[in-house]
Structure formats: structure tokens, C-alpha cells
Amino acid sequence: MIPSVALSCPNCKEKLERASWHEAGTTGTCRRCLSDFDFVAFPALTAKPAVAKPVAVQVTDAATCFFHAENQAETVCEGCGRFLCTVCAVPFGGKKLCASCIAKKKSGDQTDLLASRVLYGGIALALAVVPLVIYPFTLLTAPMALVLAILGWNKPGSLVRGSPRPRLVIAGVIALVEIGAWVTFFVAMATATAARR
Amino acid sequence: MAKKPKLYQPLTRTASGLGTYSRLWLGADHLMLVQASGFSESYNRFFLRDIKGIFKTPSNRRMWISFLFGGLGIAAASIVMAAGGGGAGAAVVAGIVAVPLLINQLLGPGCNFFVVTEVQTKQLTAIVRQRKADKVLERLTPLIEAAQADLIPLPASEPVVGDPVAEVPAASEPDPQT
Numbered sequence: 001m002i003p004s005v006a007l008s009c010p011n012c013k014e015k016l017e018r019a020s021w022h023e024a025g026t027t028g029t030c031r032r033c034l035s036d037f038d039f040v041a042f043p044a045l046t047a048k049p050a051v052a053k054p055v056a057v058q059v060t061d062a063a064t065c066f067f068h069a070e071n072q073a074e075t076v077c078e079g080c081g082r083f084l085c086t087v088c089a090v091p092f093g094g095k096k097l098c099a100s101c102i103a104k105k106k107s108g109d110q111t112d113l114l115a116s117r118v119l120y121g122g123i124a125l126a127l128a129v130v131p132l133v134i135y136p137f138t139l140l141t142a143p144m145a146l147v148l149a150i151l152g153w154n155k156p157g158s159l160v161r162g163s164p165r166p167r168l169v170i171a172g173v174i175a176l177v178e179i180g181a182w183v184t185f186f187v188a189m190a191t192a193t194a195a196r197r
Numbered sequence: 198m199a200k201k202p203k204l205y206q207p208l209t210r211t212a213s214g215l216g217t218y219s220r221l222w223l224g225a226d227h228l229m230l231v232q233a234s235g236f237s238e239s240y241n242r243f244f245l246r247d248i249k250g251i252f253k254t255p256s257n258r259r260m261w262i263s264f265l266f267g268g269l270g271i272a273a274a275s276i277v278m279a280a281g282g283g284g285a286g287a288a289v290v291a292g293i294v295a296v297p298l299l300i301n302q303l304l305g306p307g308c309n310f311f312v313v314t315e316v317q318t319k320q321l322t323a324i325v326r327q328r329k330a331d332k333v334l335e336r337l338t339p340l341i342e343a344a345q346a347d348l349i350p351l352p353a354s355e356p357v358v359g360d361p362v363a364e365v366p367a368a369s370e371p372d373p374q375t
Contacts, residue, residue: 039251042338118237119233126235159240
């Protein structure tokens with residue numbers, strides 16, 4: 001059946017009219033960009049979540065919501081323990097939390113709300129390896145890679161690839177070898193210059 | 198010390214784009230698209246409960262990769278022949294280039310994969326082949342339907358776009374004669 005909800009072509013964002021759809025309602029062709037598409041619909045397309053309706057306080061000594069004194073408390077925030085009505089209790093990450101706790105999660109280093117992360121392991125490894133193509137640059141980048149390998153040791157790594165430490169170790173070792181090579185070079189130059197005098 | 202439980206399972210291998218790498222992961226109640234540049238990662242989450250539908254459109258990925266490797270192979274073989282490598286050298290180079298060409302063909306046709314939610318239609322750049330798209334869809338469909346099992350369907354009386362509307366006879370105008 002052709003979806004009853006207005007959808008847009010994923011390529012050109014044009015609204016998909018009924019004529020764009022083939023009979024079965026699962027395939028079609030956009031009339032503007034002429035691209036074919038397959039569409040798989042899920043229940044959320046034509047359904048809605050149950051609306052949480054707060055219950056007014058019935059008895060004077062009943063527990064009330066921390067944020068809405070006129071609403072009866074239905075649950076407890078699993079972050080801070082405050083009583084919450086059905087409107088204030090937000091299901092998040094398998095827990096019922098209040099808006100304050102969710103905001104605190106966002107400002108902290110909680111992985112549930114993390115939008116991006118810097119990969120210190122990748123940066124240190126790139127600084128150690130890439131400049132080898134034009135090796136004089138390693139005079140600058142090798143110490144930078146070593147410093148980053150040390151500073152990034154306790155930093156969190158990728159959410160999915162885990163700790164950055166293996167890469168930091170490799171970067172640190174390569175940086176040390178490069179620094180050692182430069183030190184050897186400068187000592188040899190100094191010795192040769194002194195010998196000529 | 199007990200190992201930390203893995204929060205995410207990989208759904209796809211890493212797909213490369215222009216300077217970025219994408220991979221799709223499955224969490225307890227959401228999908229996560231990870232896009233990385235080598236120096237940083239960004240995370241886009243799609244809760245299974247919010248996914249209204251999925252679009253798949255064909256792409257020309259396989260064709261462009263074939264052109265790329267074909268052109269590289271021809272260029273490399275020409276250089277080898279010009280450098281005096283002869284036919285044998287050119288054949289070796291062509292054979293080396295033929296491997297990724299063959300892999301490209303075997304991976305099947307390319308496709309674009311979009312997730313539709315209430316607020317956005319987002320392309321999952323980690324899925325670039327039709328075969329992988331079908332496998333991911335097969336794995337996700339029961340999970341999404343289970344996550345949305347408690348949603349309330351809209352009532353049947355809601356008008357459905359595209360249904361043939363019964364023609365209502367126009368209200369007859371009063372005959373001026375009478």
C-alpha cells in the first residue's frame with residue numbers, strides 16, 4: 001500500500017506524489033530527478049507513541065512531582081532520585097531520568113550523548129609517520145608526536161575502537177627513533193666540524 | 198579485572214569516502230553511524246523506535262570504481278610498455294589491476310541507504326552495496342518492529358493519500374425555472 005504520510009525523495013528532496021509510487025507501494029520513481037527507489041515502512045510511519053498524561057494530585061499528602069507540584073509523582077528519577085510525573089520522566093538509555101540529569105549527562109563525558117571525539121592516537125601516529133615522506137619535517141613533528149603520545153595517554157579513545165594506547169605507543173616509539181636519528185646526526189656534524197678545526 | 202562489555206556491534210565494514218571513513222554500529226536500542234577522518238570521529242545516533250522507514254536508491258559506485266581502476270590499469274600498462282617492459286610487463290600490471298576490478302564486480306551493484314525519521318532523512322554512508330543493504334535490513338527489521346511494538350496506530354478513519362475518493366455528486370443547483 002502506498003504510504004499515507006508525505007515523504008520526500010532522498011536524492012532531490014522533492015515531495016513524492018502518489019504518481020511517483022508503483023502499485024505495490026514499496027518502489028517508485030521520483031518524477032523530478034527520475035531516480036528509482038525502494039521504500040521499507042515501519043510501524044512508526046503511521047503510528048504515534050502513547051501520550052504521557054499527568055495525573056493531578058488526588059490526596060493532599062500524596063507524593064508530588066518535583067517540577068510540577070500539581071501532578072502526582074509516578075516514578076523516581078534514576079539519576080538524582082527526585083519524584084517525577086509522567087511528563088517529566090524521560091526514558092533515556094534504558095533509565096527514567098529527569099531533564100536536569102539528561103542535561104548534566106550532556107555536559108559531562110557520558111558516552112550516550114557524545115557527538116564527536118578527537119582521536120589522539122590517530123593524530124600522534126600521523127605526526128610521526130606522514131612527515132617521513134619529506135624527512136626534514138620530522139625535526140619538528142617528531143617531538144610533537146612524542147608530546148602528543150604522552151598527553152593523550154589518559155584521554156578517552158574511540159567509542160567503538162577502544163583505547164588509543166596501542167597507536168600512541170607506536171607513535172611514541174617512531175618519534176623516539178626519529179629524535180634519536182636527528183640527535184645522532186647533529187652530534188656527528190658537531191664532531192666532524194670540531195675535527196676539521 | 199572483568200572486561201568492559203561491548204556497547205556496540207559492527208553492522209558493516211568500514212566504507213571509505215572522500216577523506217572520511219564510515220561504519221555502522223548497532224547499540225542496545227539505536228543505530229550509530231560513525232564517520233571518521235583519522236583524527237576525529239563523529240557519531241550520529243538513530244533510535245530504533247524513531248525510524249519510520251528506509252529508502253534504498255541505486256548508485257553508480259561500481260561503475261565509477263571500474264572506470265578508475267580500468268583507467269589506472271591502462272595508464273600503468275602504457276607506461277610499462279613505453280619504458281621497454283614489453284607485453285609481458287604490461288600483462289603483469291594489467292593482472293595486478295584486474296584483482297580490484299574483479300573484487301569490485303563481485304561485491305555487486307552499489308546503492309545509497311537512507312533512514313527516515315520524523316525530523317530528517319539521513320544517508321548511512323557506511324552502506325554502499327546493495328547486498329550489504331539487504332543483509333542489514335534483514336537484521337534490523339525485527340529489531341525495529343520490536344522497538345515500535347507499543348506504538349499506537351493511527352485510526353483507520355484517517356484519510357489515506359492516493360485512495361480513490363468516491364465521487365460525490367455535486368449539489369444540484371436549484372432550477373431557476375421552478
